[in-house]
């Protein structure tokens with residue numbers, strides 16, 4: 001029997017629960033035991049999915065401080081000796097996972113997108129060199145096996161309901177670092193790019209100018225979407241990402257500005273009616289899928305098209 005701990009990020013609970021699929025693929029056995037650990041998430045979504053859920057509670061614990069959370073997880077690992085620890089590669093998970101791996105003196109494979117078994121050995125697959133190659137990482141040593149998992153890649157199908165045991169854990173070591181939370185702002189309401197008829201989408205060629213897309217989207221009565229390059233840079237929310245690990249969209253018109261057209265992006269465009277791409281490189285892969293290709297700078301294109309639309313509106 002192998003035991004797996006999954007960190008439940010309260011900002012991305014579904015992505016965290018989906019890591020059960022990763023645990024299933026790693027252990028490839030029915031008698032593995034999965035434990036979720038939460039520092040405040042509403043566990044209703046996870047109940048019935050895990051064998052057990054540990055709810056961490058301590059009045060002085062700063063659950064927003066990755067170092068404080070790391071300290072608690074170290075204590076839990078000392079108590080439970082999990083074989084595998086999985087963390088969603090969310091913004092918080094990306095801060096947490098390397099710190100925890102360092103404290104546990106184990107390796108970390110970050111941003112894993114697939115699991116393989118070869119010759120009895122476990123391989124974690126992750127993109128390298130900006131996604132140009134996929135690297136297969138082999139585990140050595142005594143573990144625990146630690147990975148952070150790219151959100152949106154694995155999906156867990158709830159088959160049977162489990163009788164989830166819940167327990168409260170009060171850590172004995174609570175770290176009080178220098179981090180102070182001064183304010184909490186509610187997330188901005190966002191639209192659903194899957195419902196839009198016109199999408200103005202920006203990619204790597206729009207870094208530094210991404211906000212310009214909004215002007216064109218408004219002029220065309222559409223909405224803004226993005227490639228993952230933009231989302232990974234923190235310039236747009238993941239909720240507007242198009243592609244394999246984002247959303248599949250079905251607008252009548254998709255304007256691809258400074259987007260190269262990697263297979264993972266194009267995966268999200270299968271139901272698009274018309275594509276216009278604007279790119280400095282007319283041989284970029286997106287161009288071969290486009291109804292119209294504009295060879296040139298995307299920001300100049302926006303300026304000219306918005307000016308033209310405004311002029312026609314005033315005539």
Ligand SMILES: Cc1cc2nc3c(=O)[nH]c(=O)nc-3n(C[C@H](O)[C@H](O)[C@H](O)COP(=O)(O)OP(=O)(O)OC[C@H]3O[C@@H](n4cnc5c(N)ncnc54)[C@H](O)[C@@H]3O)c2cc1C
Nearest residue numbers: 203204205227228229243244245246258260264265280298
């Ligand atoms: C498992 C996995 C899942 C992934 N999922 C997704 C996903 O869901 N969605 C996604 O988008 N990607 C995804 N990716 C990433 C994908 O492989 C590419 O890295 C990403 O799509 C590249 O984004 P881009 O084309 O915007 O940027 P780049 O690759 O940087 O391309 C920029 C393009 O802009 C052009 N350009 C540059 N400057 C200008 C300018 N001034 N004007 C006009 N054109 C310009 C360039 O010629 C180039 O064609 C995934 C990768 C992996 C490994």
